[in-house]
Amino acid sequence: MSACPFSKASFPMPRQCPFLPPQEYQQFQQQPGAAQVRMWDGSSAWLFTRYDDVRAVLGDNRFSGNPSIPGFPSLSAARNAVLDLEPAFIRMDPPDHGRHRRMLTKEFMIKRVGAMRPRIESIFNRLLDEMLHKGPPANLVEDLFLPLTSEVIAGLLDVPNKDHGFFQEQSRLKVLLDVDPSIPKAASERILNYLDALVTERAKAPEGKEDLISRLIIEQVRPGHLSHRELVIMAELLLMAGHETTANQMALGVHSFLSNQDQLALLRNDPSLLRNAVEEMLRYHTIVHYNAFRVALEDVEVAGQLIRKGEGVIALIAGANHDPEAFEQPQKFDITRKADHHVAFSYGIHQCLGQPLARVELQVVFATLFERIPTLRFAVPQEQIEGKGDHFVQGLETLPVTW
Amino acid sequence: MSNNNYILRVTVDENLCVGAGLCVLSSSDVFDQRDEDGVVKLLQEYPDQASYEKVLGAARKCPSKAIKVEQVNGDAP
Secondary structure, eight states, rough: OOTTOOOESSOOOOOOOSSOTTHHHHHHHTTSSOOOEEEEEEEEEEEEEEEEEEHHTTTTTEEEEOSSSTTTOOOOHHHHHHHHOOOOOGGGGGHHHHHHHHGGGGGGGGGHHHHHHHHHHHHHHHHHHHHHOOSOOHHHIIIIIHHHHHHHHHHHHHHOGGGGHHEEEEEEEHHHSSSTHHHHHHHHHHHHHHHHHHHHTTTTOTTTTOSSSHHIIIITTTSSSSSSSHHHHHHHHHHHHHIIIHHHHHHHHHHHEEEEEEEHHHHHOOOOGHHHHHHHHHHHOOOSOOOEEEEEOOOOEEEEEEEEETTTEEEHHHTTTTTTSSSTTTTTOTTOOOTTTOOOOOOOSOOOOTHHHHHHHHHHHHHHHHHHTOOEEEESGGGGGGEEEEESSSOBBBBEEEE | OSSSSSSEEEEEOOOOOOOOOOHHOTTTTTEEEETTOOOEEEESSOGGGGGHHHHHHHHOOOOTEEEEEEESOOOOO
């Protein structure tokens, strides 16, 4: 990337525009093979930014997602601290990965999640009623999106309402990358301890309960397929992935519509664009923007680049989703484009398990929000609304609106 | 996809399936998920021609490459 052939670009690199991937990705995409980047700890990794190459890496199980394997790239010391504490199944390789994931797949089946839609609509409408009753201005992240996504996933796990504020705050701290590692580590420990107590309590009498944790205790823990600790880590993953990510995507989706009024008009005139609009916002923002890190388990060639066993690889889904070969004019937010081949939920065996739920939640929000509040607009000058920048999950700290 | 000179045969590998559900979103008349574990269930080995584009899209999108679509000559049995 740099003019000097002996220097490497650093990863991650800052965004020039808070709502678009770093411009360097476009330059990388024009070069053959992979780029080498330098990580914060001085190590190197191979960076893939083209759609086909990213899918090739993520679809190849000779690349491992297990961060404890030497050579796995490190994003930051703070991120390491969290990864060390939580060996969740998303960081396992086959066959352990499949065994764990399959304990959960039925929970997020299309038909099962589809059946949750009326409940999600009712929660969202209730939260909207409360917000409208209070009157403008409002902060959509705090007043609508975090409460919605928290209530949905907490309902699935039967985590008490009174604790939503607690896990929202710990999740926020957990995704910080550029802070003292003790901060995300302590946040992670607090959630794990909380869920440890909850699982212990639930295990006393799980029979006849409707929640996912009770089901896993009966179906997996009691017969010895899953340990207590593994269930705690699984619950933590679901709780965290279930609310923080989706709430961020909602906020960014609203931001995209409010700053692209032509697209909002399109959606208003033709509600059948809703599903496509949701896919486009997933593509456009690719909120888990540093994913996905891998390490080669053997020598593998991708796009003409030989990756040696033990070398780290970053297959950037944010690059793939902005590759002009896969999406024409990728920097344009265009809800009419065909976008559903995006890799915002990643690709390969680790692709997001909860994506059907995220889609339904997003569809509910964007089917309802602008219809119920047609005059919704930013409450502050647009340039004051800032992206979360270097968080592990891209989003908005606040989204002040009025109507 | 509308020419009549070939037919498509779909096969699924249940062991590879990771239950992402994209195939059901693409074409729910061809793919479903097993109630007990969310694993892909093939409803039509020889889908209607009208579904070809969606079925091919499902195979391309499947994150674990559990769906194979092959072109076969002759008529569906």
